Amino acid sequence: MRNETLRLILLLLLCSHLHSVLSWKKEEFRTCHQTPFCKRARSRAPGSSSLIATDVTISHGDLTAKLTPKHDSQSETKPLLLTLSVYQRGILRLKIDEDPSLSPPKKRFEVPDVIVSEFPSTKLWLPKISSVENGLSSSVYLSDGHSAVLRHDPFELFIRDDSSGDRVISLNSHDLFDFEQLKHKSEDDNWEEQFRSHTDRRPYGPQSISFDVSFYGADFVYGIPERAASLALKPTRGPNVDESEPYRLFNLDVFEYIHDSPFGLYGSIPFMVSHGKARGSSGFFWLNAAEMQIDVLAPGWDAESGIALPSHRIDTFWMSEAGVVDAFFFIGPNPKDVLRQYTAVTGTPAMPQLFSIAYHQCRWNYRDEEDVEHVDSKFDELDIPYDVLWLDIEHTDGKRYFTWDRALFPHPEEMQRKLASKGRHMVTIVDPHIKRDENFHLHKEASQKGYYVKDASGNDFDGWCWPGSSSYPDTLNPEIRSWWADKFSYQSYEGSTPSLYIWNDMNEPSVFNGPEVTMPRDVTHYGGVEHRELHNAYGYYFHMATANGLLKRGEGNDRPFVLSRALFAGSQRYGAVWTGDNTADWDHLRVSIPMVLTLGLTGMSFSGADIGGFFGNPEPELLVRWYQLGAYYPFFRAHAHHDTKRREPWLFGERNTELIKDAIHVRYALLPYFYTLFREANTTGVPVVRPLWMEFPSDEATFSNDETFMVGSSILVQGIYTERAKHASVYLPGKQSWYDLRTGAVYKGGVTHKLEVTEESIPAFQRAGTIIARKDRFRRSSTQMANDPYTLVVALNSSQAAEGELYIDDGSSFNFLQGGYIHRRFIFSNGKLTSIDLAPASSSKGRYPSDAFIERIILLGHAPSSKNALIEPSNQKVDIELGPLWVLRARAPAVTTIRRPNVRVAEDWTITVI
Ligand SMILES: *[C@@H]1O[C@H](CO)[C@@H](O)[C@H](O)[C@H]1NC(C)=O
Ligand SMILES: *[C@@H]1O[C@H](CO)[C@@H](O)[C@H](O)[C@H]1NC(C)=O
DSSP states (O other): OHHHHHHHHHHHHHHHHHHHHTSOOGGGSOOSTTSHHHHHHHTOOTTOOOEEEEEEEEETTEEEEEEEESSGGGTTOOOEEEEEEEETTTEEEEEEEEOGGGOOSSOOOOOOSOSOTTGGGGEEOOOOOEEETTTTEEEEEEETTEEEEEETTTTEEEEEETTTOOEEEEESTTOOOEEOOOOOOOTTOOOOEEETTEEEOOTTOOOOEEEEEEEESOSEEEEOOOSSSOSSOOOOBSTTSOOOOOEEEOOOOOTTOOSSOOOOOSEEOOEEEEEETTTEEEEEEEOOOSOEEEEEEOTTTTGGGOOOOOSSEEEEEEEESSSOEEEEEEOOSSHHHHHHHHHHHHOOOOOOOGGGGSEEEOOTTOOSHHHHHHHHHHHHHTTOOOOEEEEOGGGSBTTBTTOOOTTTOSOHHHHHHHHHTTTOEEEEEOOSOEEOOTTOHHHHHHHHHTOBOBOTTSSBOOEEETTEEEEOBOTTSHHHHHHHHHTTSTTTSTTOOTTEEEEEOSTTTOOTTSGGGSOOTTOEEGGGEEHHHHGGGHHHHHHHHHHHHHHHHTTTOSOOOEEESSEETTGGGTOEEEOOSOBSSHHHHHHHHHHHHHHHHTTOOSEEOOBTOSBSOOOHHHHHHHHHHHTTSSSEEEOOOTTSOOOOTTTTHHHHHHHHHHHHHHHHHTHHHHHHHHHHHHHHOOOSEEOHHHHSTTOGGGTTOOSEEEETTTEEEEOOOSTTOOEEEEEEOSSSOEEETTTOOEEOSSEEEEEEOOTTOOOEEEETTEEEEEOOOOOSSSGGGTTOOEEEEEEOOTTSOEEEEEEEEOSSSSGGGGTOEEEEEEEEETTEEEEEEOSOSOOSSOOOOOOOEEEEEEEETOOTTOOEEEEETTTEEEEEEEEESSTTSTTOOEEEEEEEEEEETTSOEEEEEO
């Protein structure tokens, strides 16, 4: 009887626990209505601001003007300063701030260290202003074919396409601009704000900014991560729209986030991209790290104004709690141009180490050294490659980062060396909350040096996180970043070795007992900056400091790998991110694609979702589907919550182990292709994984498709997002055909195919007219595959032609920046495959030396008449015969294959089919 009761109680406890786990605690977070600046801004009507531009002139190569109120009644309002600057590639920058010569109470915060140092030197020195419409507007040159126009009354800024006279993008066309200027507090002012049990003292009072931005020739807008929602942003206000929250940008640790919500998650990139059939793409970026709320307005939202809407225009409304206007406009017109323009400002993604784009095995937690050894050896036993084993918070001594629980991990160096001997790496977690323990050297040092963020009373801010009472280093300060970076040296981080890399979690920052589970807004940082002004970039500076630590540790010649949960514009320069604590269900599998695509569209190419879902236990079928999809994420890691059942690839029966292994094999085979794409992202900003419309910009059928995506320009992937799927409808864009990656079967482009689906794989296709490089021998890790031979898969199009690229370097150092790499273009036409050198002729370090050769060339779509191929310059003949499309797969279909051409990948050659 007592046992029964006990069991009942346990069951009840378990249920109540489960219940709390399975619900998003909505009431813990503010809505727009509960956020005074958002509520105020949203209630304003068009035509309410009426600022006029005066004193328009050229100064230091910029256009400058004053913005003054039209009506004298607003006598309190001082003129604002407006500056317009023009940069190469068609980039327009607008700054609006209070006039320092009128001595505002405080300097408003401008986010440092996001704009790359090269950018200012691309400024075009504006020679003159042209007067338009009889002096009612002023215009300046922006690029060949585009001007920037400033209308004076009321002020409005727009970019004009000079040939058509059409607008591209504009600001304040609806006269919603509002800028709350800082004031000296008078006795009657009560600036405090309450949310739940928290008081925000708001010592500087209201200081929000809001305005409208319109995109022309646009059918959809995209971007502004991070949230779990569709790729194309749905309207949040207007006729026929269920009044919803605006899209929120506020970095938060949202426990159990739901899969379809405008609510902001861990990161913020205030960058929006538009796309439409009429014009192509344009972009708008607001460099501001305070809380932001953005409405996408449905056509007719301003119906009262009686103005007929031009079609294909999308209006948006931007609101921020603090900061200045520092906004960038990008003219596109191709989607890839917008990425080039945006990353000219915020930087292209760092080139990752090769190992970090392979498969990562993680869980909270691998318990001890024995557990690590067991998991590691199981991969070997089953011939499943993997590159990185991860340790979560439990590996530390009481959540003191940079330490080890010596009972569980007595020999960390030896453990890492064992992994390294198989070419594998380890990642440990280092979070920003530092345990307030006088015996912890890091805390002692940080508190003595005054390196912590300060609370509103000027003491070290003390918040609750994993270790209990914690403080947070103020990494906005470059000196503190440098101090933090030094903590990653081998001397300082005991038990670390060169094969150890880092993971930054909880850096939104997460504060369990803070308002909305984060830091209070009236906490202060370096230079008197309020947390409200900086919030969305806190995690960015922490990520930066950590990446710099690994750079220092490696003496500048080992590329850092740091995974971060929080992110901001520019995070792409410091490492990878993941989509945080998702859930093991089909909806989360599905939403991972728009999330990863959105991050890529906003510069953050290196991202992925936790394979399997962090919370909960995936059914084996879901887990297998997740591996099959995740094998195409730029960042490919399995991870799981502490309370979930173990789910290493071999725990679901032999068949599922085979399926998971096969999915991982696909990724390893495609590593040369992925690595080439990472280099493309590194040089151009164009993401590894792309929405279809980035490759097919005039095909409307692709604009809101976020179930299908492109990996580079050559592979299309369709996830399977439902249980026991037997069929899938897949739209294959373009005029050319597509080859099934697995079977080589050919499908027509420009139509939706109803395909049969098996458990073996998700639909994936190679585009006709492309060549991709693979490595088909599997070893323990990517590192061990370095010298393995290549397979080229030539997918011919209707003109029996194809093209592709391959980039190779040492996979780890910075020698590639001095020319230490191989970059080839393969061209197949008129029956001849040619390898052309794309690397510049000379370089100080010399080419990356590789003896690797090409062991197999597969010709898809080739008329099967030829028997031989002639290799030049060696003048050798090799056979053409039928061979398997995938060597390691039983029942792989036979395809036309040039066997053993054995040409070197680093050399020039041609192979002619005869
Ligand atoms: C590529 O990545 C490296 C860091 O890995 C960075 O130093 C470089 O600026 C990036 N961009 C280019 C064009 O190489
Ligand atoms: C076939 O592919 C080649 C190489 O990518 C390309 O130049 C050519 O335009 C393509 N032909 C057709 C008809 O699309």
